[in-house]
Amino acid sequence: MKIIILGAGQVGSSLAASLVSEDNDITVVDTDAAKLAALQDRYDLRTLVGHAAHPSVLREAGIDDAELLVAVTLSDETNLVACKLAATLFHVPRRIARIRSPDYLAAPDLFTPANFAVDLAISPEQEITTYLRRLIDYPEALQVVDFADGRIRMVAVKARHGGPLVGHELRSLRQRLPDLDARVAAIYRRDRALVPKGITVVEDGDEVFFLAATENIRAVMKQMRRADASVRRVMIAGGGNIGARLAADLESDYSVKLIERSKARAQQLAEQLADTLVLNGEATDEELLLLENVEDIDVFCALTNDDEDNIMASLLAKQLGAHKVIALINRSSYVDLLQGGAIDIALSPAHASIGPLLTHIRRGDMVKVHSLRHGAAEAMEAVVHGDARTSKLIGRAIDAIALPEGVTIGAVARGDRVLMAHHDVVIEAEDHVILFVPNKQLIPKVEKLFQAGSAAA
Amino acid sequence: MRKLAPVLNVLGKMVMLLAMTMLFPLLVSDLTDDGASRAFHWGMAITFLSGLAMTLATMGVRRELTPRDGYLLASLTWIVLTGFAALPLLVQLPALSFTDAYFEAMSGLSTTGATVLVGLDGLPHSINLWRHQLNWMGGMGIIVLAVAIFPLLGVGGMQLFKAETPGPMKESKLTPRITETAKNLYLVYVLITVACILALMAVGLDWYEATCHAFAAMGLGGFSTHDASVGFFDSPAVEGVLIVFMLVAGMNFTTHFLAFRSRSLRSYLADVEAKAFLTLVLGSCLLASLYIWLVEVYPSFWTALRHVSFNLVSIATDCGFVSTDYNQWPIVVPLWMLFLSCVAVSSGSTGGGIKMIRTLVTFQQALREMSKQIHPAMVQSVRLGRHVIENRVVFAVQSFVLLYVTTVVGLTFVLLATGLEPVSALSAILATINNAGPGLNVVGPAGNFSPLTDFQTWVCTFSMLAGRLELFTLFVLFTPRFWAK
Numbered sequence: 026m027k028i029i030i031l032g033a034g035q036v037g038s039s040l041a042a043s044l045v046s047e048d049n050d051i052t053v054v055d056t057d058a059a060k061l062a063a064l065q066d067r068y069d070l071r072t073l074v075g076h077a078a079h080p081s082v083l084r085e086a087g088i089d090d091a092e093l094l095v096a097v098t099l100s101d102e103t104n105l106v107a108c109k110l111a112a113t114l115f116h117v118p119r120r121i122a123r124i125r126s127p128d129y130l131a132a133p134d135l136f137t138p139a140n141f142a143v144d145l146a147i148s149p150e151q152e153i154t155t156y157l158r159r160l161i162d163y164p165e166a167l168q169v170v171d172f173a174d175g176r177i178r179m180v181a182v183k184a185r186h187g188g189p190l191v192g193h194e195l196r197s198l199r200q201r202l203p204d205l206d207a208r209v210a211a212i213y214r215r216d217r218a219l220v221p222k223g224i225t226v227v228e229d230g231d232e233v234f235f236l237a238a239t240e241n242i243r244a245v246m247k248q249m250r251r252a253d254a255s256v257r258r259v260m261i262a263g264g265g266n267i268g269a270r271l272a273a274d275l276e277s278d279y280s281v282k283l284i285e286r287s288k289a290r291a292q293q294l295a296e297q298l299a300d301t302l303v304l305n306g307e308a309t310d311e312e313l314l315l316l317e318n319v320e321d322i323d324v325f326c327a328l329t330n331d332d333e334d335n336i337m338a339s340l341l342a343k344q345l346g347a348h349k350v351i352a353l354i355n356r357s358s359y360v361d362l363l364q365g366g367a368i369d370i371a372l373s374p375a376h377a378s379i380g381p382l383l384t385h386i387r388r389g390d391m392v393k394v395h396s397l398r399h400g401a402a403e404a405m406e407a408v409v410h411g412d413a414r415t416s417k418l419i420g421r422a423i424d425a426i427a428l429p430e431g432v433t434i435g436a437v438a439r440g441d442r443v444l445m446a447h448h449d450v451v452i453e454a455e456d457h458v459i460l461f462v463p464n465k466q467l468i469p470k471v472e473k474l475f476q477a478g479s480a481a482a
Numbered sequence: 483m484r485k486l487a488p489v490l491n492v493l494g495k496m497v498m499l500l501a502m503t504m505l506f507p508l509l510v511s512d513l514t515d516d517g518a519s520r521a522f523h524w525g526m527a528i529t530f531l532s533g534l535a536m537t538l539a540t541m542g543v544r545r546e547l548t549p550r551d552g553y554l555l556a557s558l559t560w561i562v563l564t565g566f567a568a569l570p571l572l573v574q575l576p577a578l579s580f581t582d583a584y585f586e587a588m589s590g591l592s593t594t595g596a597t598v599l600v601g602l603d604g605l606p607h608s609i610n611l612w613r614h615q616l617n618w619m620g621g622m623g624i625i626v627l628a629v630a631i632f633p634l635l636g637v638g639g640m641q642l643f644k645a646e647t648p649g650p651m652k653e654s655k656l657t658p659r660i661t662e663t664a665k666n667l668y669l670v671y672v673l674i675t676v677a678c679i680l681a682l683m684a685v686g687l688d689w690y691e692a693t694c695h696a697f698a699a700m701g702l703g704g705f706s707t708h709d710a711s712v713g714f715f716d717s718p719a720v721e722g723v724l725i726v727f728m729l730v731a732g733m734n735f736t737t738h739f740l741a742f743r744s745r746s747l748r749s750y751l752a753d754v755e756a757k758a759f760l761t762l763v764l765g766s767c768l769l770a771s772l773y774i775w776l777v778e779v780y781p782s783f784w785t786a787l788r789h790v791s792f793n794l795v796s797i798a799t800d801c802g803f804v805s806t807d808y809n810q811w812p813i814v815v816p817l818w819m820l821f822l823s824c825v826a827v828s829s830g831s832t833g834g835g836i837k838m839i840r841t842l843v844t845f846q847q848a849l850r851e852m853s854k855q856i857h858p859a860m861v862q863s864v865r866l867g868r869h870v871i872e873n874r875v876v877f878a879v880q881s882f883v884l885l886y887v888t889t890v891v892g893l894t895f896v897l898l899a900t901g902l903e904p905v906s907a908l909s910a911i912l913a914t915i916n917n918a919g920p921g922l923n924v925v926g927p928a929g930n931f932s933p934l935t936d937f938q939t940w941v942c943t944f945s946m947l948a949g950r951l952e953l954f955t956l957f958v959l960f961t962p963r964f965w966a967k
Contacts, residue, residue, distance in 0.1 A: 284859075291861040296870040306860040313859055 026050070026386070029117075029258025031107050032098035033060040033078035033196040035355060036123060037148045040382065042398060045070050049464075052086045055098075080114055097149075098122040105129070105141045105304040106183035114474075120412045121145045121385060125266070139452035145385045149378035154270040156377040157351065160370060161275065161324050164253045164349055165246050167232065167370060170380075170395040171407045172459050173438035177461075178239050179210065179404050181397065183251035183365075184231040188369045196223035196250065199209035201445065206445040207237035207245045210435040213398070218463040220431055234397070234404075234461060236435040238443055254349070256323040260284070260347070261386060262308030262338045263329030267353070267374075271326065276300040282317055284308045286329075311345070316388070320346030327352040332359055339368050358400055366480045376400045387468070389475030392457060403462045406438070407475045409452055417474055418458070424448035429470040483836040487543040489555045495557050501530035504613060507570070510690075510911035514658055518606035521574035553958050554688045560947055564588045567616055574609050575597035575599075581936045587659040588943045589931075591624065592950035593832060595704025595802030595919035598932040600941065601710050607690055610707045616695040617703025619948070621832030622671045630664035631736030632775030654684045657773070658893070664770070670739045675700045678727045685719035695720075695803075699727045702832040704802025704919040711804040711927075713751050717851055720894070721792040721805055732759060732799040734854055754867035755828040755838045762826055762838075763798045779811055793879055798822035802919020809926040813905075820909055823887075823918040832918030834949050836886055843871055843879045885953050890915060900938050910934075913940045915949035 026049045030037050033055035041064060045051050051070040055061050056075050061072035075082030077098050082320050088094065094111045104122040111117040124130055124146040136143040159169035167181040184191050190198060193207055209221045213232040219225060227233065227249070233272035237245050246252070259275055261268045263286030272283045272294070281301045285291040291305040306313040308327060321324065325347040327335035332354050339350040344367075349368045364371040376396045383403070390408040397404055417427070422444050423434050434446040438457040444450055444454040452458065460468035462471055508522035547555065559762040566585035571578060578586075582598040587595045591611050602610065619627060657663050675696055682692035691707055698705045708714035712721060730738070733756045740749035750756055766788060775786040789806050794804040797819040808816050825841040827833030846864045854860055871879075890911055899908035902924065909921030910931070920927045925934070931942060948956050958964055 285861075288861070292863070295863040296862045296865075299865065302857060303861045304857065305861045306859045316859070317857065437851075 026093060028052075028093045028095060029054065029083070029086050029088055029091045031055075031094070031096040031104070032123070033057065033064055033072070034097070034099055035374060036097045036378070037095075038064055039355070040097060041066060041070055041377065043375060043379055044386075045280045052091075054086050056081060069202070074156070076103075078103045083107070083115065088117060090365065091115075091117050092406050093119045093121070093272065095115070095122075095382070097147075099125075101126050101129055105135075105143065108143045108195060109141050112138065119144050119385070121147060121382060122380065123147050123149065125150060128335075138158075145381065147378075147381045149374070150266045150270055152380060153267050153353075153374050153377035154274055155326075156372070157267075157268075157271050158274055160351060161256055161259060161279070161326075164256050164324060165250055168397060169242075170397075171455060172233075172236075172436070173392055173403075173443060176239060176443055177236055177436050177438065177459065179234060179236045179240050179461075180185065180242055180246060181232055181234050181464065182246055184227050184229060184323045186229045186232050187251040188227075188247070188249040190248040191227050191229055191250070193226065194223065195221055195225050195227065198245075198372075200243075201248060202244060205237065205241040205244060207241060207290075207434045208445045210236055210404070210433050211463055212401070218397055218402075218431060220433070222411065226281060230326065236445070236459065253317060254323070256349075258321055258323050260317070260325045260342070262325070262327045262335070263353075264290055264303070265330055266329065268326075268328040268359050269294055269297065272298050272301045272326065282322075284313065284317075297435045303326045309334060309341060314342060314345055322347040323349065325350045332356055336368070338362065343367050343369075357399065364399075371425075373399055388472040391475075400465070402464065403468065404435075405462065405471070406457050406459045407471075407474065409454060409456045409458060412454060416454070418452045422449050422451050426452070428460075428474075429462075431466045432467055432471060433461045435459045435461055443449060486554075487540040488545050488547060488729065489551050489558065490536050491540040491543070492538070492547065492555055493535045493562060494538075496563060496624070497533030497536060497566060498530055499628055499631065500563050501526050501533060502623070503615065503619065504529065504570065507608040509611040510611050511606065514607050516606035516608055518608045519569070521570040522608065522612075524573050525566075525569040526637060528569060530884055532566070533730055538604065548656040548805060550964065553955050553964070556625060557947075557951060557956050557959055560591065561627075563624060564591055564947075565592060567612075570609065570612055574606065577714070581681050582932070583588075583887075585931065585943050586613070587616060588946050589919075590614075590703065590705060591620035592917050593617055593620045593703040593800070594944040594946045594949075595625055595698065596705045596913060596916040596921075596925070596931045596942070596946075597705065598930060598934075600709065600930070600932055602707055603714075605707075610694055611690070613705050614697040614707075616704070617701040617705050618647050618675065618697035621669060621703060622735070623699025626664045626667060629660060630668050648709070648724070666739055667735050670742055671700065673742075674727070674730060674738065678723070681847050682720065682721045685717065685723055688713070693829070696727070697725065698803070699801060700726065700731050700832065701722050701908050702731050702827070702834075702917070703797055704796065704800075706803060712796075715807040716786055716805075721788065722802060725792060725795045728795050728799045728801050729760065729763070730804075730831075731801075731832045732763075734828040734829040735832075737828075752867065754827075755842070758842060761827055763795060763822065764816065766793045766798065766822060767794050770794055770818065774811060774815060777812055784923055794819050794822070797920075798826045798917055800827055800835055800916050800918040802913075802944050804920055804927040807926070807928040809922055809928060812920075820912045820916075820918070823916040824912065834884060839866065840879045840882060842866055843876055844883050846871075847880065849874050882953065885957070887917075889945075889948060893941060897938060900935065900941075902934075902938060910938075910942055911945055916947040917946060917949050922941070959961070 028049050028051050030041050030053045033053050040050055041053050044112055045068045053064055054073045058074045059183050065072045080457050094117045096107040098104055101124050108120040111120050120143055122143045125300055133140055137148055163169050165182055170179050173393045210219050210221045211234040224458040235245055259279045259281050261272055261283045264283050272281050272465045275281050284304045284306055286307055290303050291303050295303040319342050323341040329335055335352040339352040343350045349369045352368050354371045360373045376399050380395045384391045385392055391405055393406040395404045409418050436446050436459045437444045504522050504526045511519040511522055546745045564587045568583040571583045585598050605889045678696035678700055679692045684698055694707050737749050737753045771787040771790040774790055782785040792805045793808045800823050824835045829837045841906045848860050865874050893911045905922050906924040910925045913919055913921040925931050
């Protein structure tokens with residue numbers, strides 16, 4: 026697919042990185058030549074220096090035959106205008122804009138074809154905030170993602186000695202929790218995926234992905250490891266866009282301290298946030314952390330825009346006694362290096378926020394796509410269309426469906442009902458199927474399953 | 483002189499405006515034939531001609547008013563207009579000294595409500611009406627009235643408006659044009675006043691007494707047509723109506739206006755100041771009533787509640803009506819009432835004192851300083867409800883409170899030096915600087931300010947003026963920098 030990405034900031038770069046690996050032709054436009062040069066050095070894509078909302082620049086970027094425009098500059102206005110231009114002047118079939126201001130998001134009419142012609146408005150900061158919020162709500166989890174409008178959640182959790190299920194077969198989960206239904210979608214043991222079967226024995230250190238109705242998540246999680254003390258105190262390092270949003274989201278439910286380096290920004294945050302304690306200082310300042318009782322902090326989130334600062338601050342906080350530390354880390358090599366060591370969760374903003382975009386560009390009718398395990402795996406919610414003749418799914422029981430190796434169906438949402446995917450559940454038209462895809466290479470095959478027409482062909 | 487000319491030019495217009503407002507008592511005097519029409523004929527003629535002369539003499543040097551002119555004009559307006567407002571009293575009551583007449587007029591315009599006159603019941607209707615009308619005009623502000631009527635004040639209008647309107651944040655306008663804002667405020671003011679008059683008539687007062695007391699209640703002035711003040715009526719219904727309207731007048735009129743415009747009560751919920759004001763005043767009513775009942779001043783709780791509520795609300799809102807001699811109560815309650823008069827009412831109301839918003843900001847700032855001891859790196863903003871108070875405003879508020887306390891202490895010492903006993907001295911200054919009305923002991927609810935010497939009267943007059951103009955507007959004139967070229 027020919028894709029034009031406007032903006033080579035954090036969001037644009039990470040987008041480019043993940044799309045380029047999926048066999049797309051990508052052109053990145055930005056006014057900052059240095060950022061573009063860095064991108065071009067690392068990835069196989071084309072770059073162009075210029076203003077992202079000028080028709081001449083867009084034309085030069087090859088917009089005339091582009092299939093997708095992704096406008097992710099820092100300016101909402103530039104993104105909106107670029108989408109409008111792409112629709113009216115260049116007839117680009119699909120347009121995605123990054124919109125940061127809640128003011129614009131509150132007026133969905135703005136995005137209709139008659140107006141700014143935005144097919145999808147994404148807000149990466151909001152995605153990351155939601156992601157972090159889930160991790161704070163479920164402190165034992167590595168990742169929590171929603172399906173079926175929040176009725177089902179998939180949770181990744183590290184199994185630990187002390188969890189009743191650890192050392193036992195998966196099928197014993199039924200006897201342990203007879204009143205609720207849960208499905209284990211995947212198990213990673215020493216970073217290798219196992220296909221979970223009833224007789225699979227859960228071991229200490231396994232990364233278990235399971236699906237359950239939202240209200241049952243905690244009960245299932247307790248089977249995998251002893252519950253941590255509930256979270257009350259959160260400290261956030263870095264009052265940028267993400268830090269500020271997270272603080273605003275958390276402050277009514279948790280006691281929140283936020284450390285911001287810039288005095289002016291700290292002042293601004295103190296005005297925005299009514300119940301957050303805003304501190305002006307360096308998150309890597311040991312004395313400041315001690316003075317603010319970092320040893321009593323339940324979750325420490327390092328969210329500045331500097332990887333090294335985040336790593337150092339969270340290592341320091343952990344050493345000084347913070348119970349759980351989360352660090353935002355852009356460089357994927359660092360992420361792989363640090364996750365699960367002294368840093369409890371190393372979060373890559375690119376992967377945490379790419380879900381809505383993936384949902385949009387995947388073929389087939391996708392409702393939700395979540396990137397898991399730093400982009401290596403995916404979980405998706407897809408709608409089954411067609412009838413028994415045209416679809417490979419409809420009318421078949423789950424164990425009769427030919428799924429690519431390793432792919433599992435975790436649950437089915439049918440109307441208002443949620444069915445956990447037992448082997449005898451029969452798929453009907455318009456069902457929402459929730460799948461776990463352990464490996465990105467399998468995605469085209471999965472997409473094909475959900476394209477009704479291709480089955481007939 | 484060249485510098486003062488533009489100020490005098492506008493001042494002349496203000497004086498002429500004041501002359502016009504004498505038409506109302508003149509009309510009443512003619513209709514009721516109360517024998518005071520001569521006072522208003524002379525008063526109007528002298529006032530109007532003086533204003534006209536001032537304006538004509540300075541015609542040639544008209545220019546836009548600067549902020550400095552604004553302060554000077556506001557202060558001069560109050561000083562000069564008070565003098566002219568005293569004219570009808572001087573003409574009608576030949577025995578009255580200029581000191582006392584000026585005090586009475588200042589007490590009226592500044593909405594203090596303290597009086598030096600004895601035998602109010604026997605005064606001609608029109609003279610009493612004039613006194614109450616001064617209360618009413620001074621409540622919303624004589625300059626605000628001028629701004630509403632004279633669009634020609636133009637840009638300078640905002641300056642004047644700011645110099646007269648109470649409260650720390652005067653930049654917020656209700657409408658793009660200051661004239662419109664002033665008009666809207668007066669519109670709301672008039673409507674509520676009419677409601678008050680009708681309510682008072684419904685509980686048995688005649689049109690004259692209803693109008694006078696409604697004027698005094700809405701302006702939070704507290705003049706009465708009787709020496710015994712509201713105690714004369716001895717009617718719980720009258721007291722009840724007045725309590726309600728005093729509380730209404732103690733809230734920010736901007737809030738009333740927003741409620742009128744949107745036809746909903748939502749603006750009251752968003753008004754942090756009004757909530758704090760009502761909580762403090764009504765809470766104090768209950769506690770003080772309980773106390774007064776327990777120490778057996780009154781045999782029943784309900785009698786205690788009735789008398790405490792009326793007098794406490796009256797003093798706390800800086801109105802100054804009296805229904806009983808509360809000086810006889812244990813000192814803690816009257817002193818608490820005077821204390822409330824310093825802090826309780828909202829900015830943008832017709833009351834006086836520090837204003838609730840400044841009280842809250844000062845309190846929040848103190849809390850912030852305390853948290854700062856625990857978290858030295860903390861950055862916190864002072865906030866009221868959802869609003870963030872800028873540091874600039876916090877500093878201004880603190881300076882105001884400091885200046886206020888200094889002024890109270892300073893003027894109290896001046897009165898002490900003249901030989902007044904301490905409780906009378908302190909209460910006289912608090913009652914006048916807050917524009918509340920009666921103090922305690924000598925100047926207490928059973929008496930009035932007439933026993934004071936001329937010098938003491940002038941000190942109290944100054945205190946009223948300083949309080950009504952919220953100190954800064956007046957005091958800035960005493961700084962050398964103001965007059966520096």
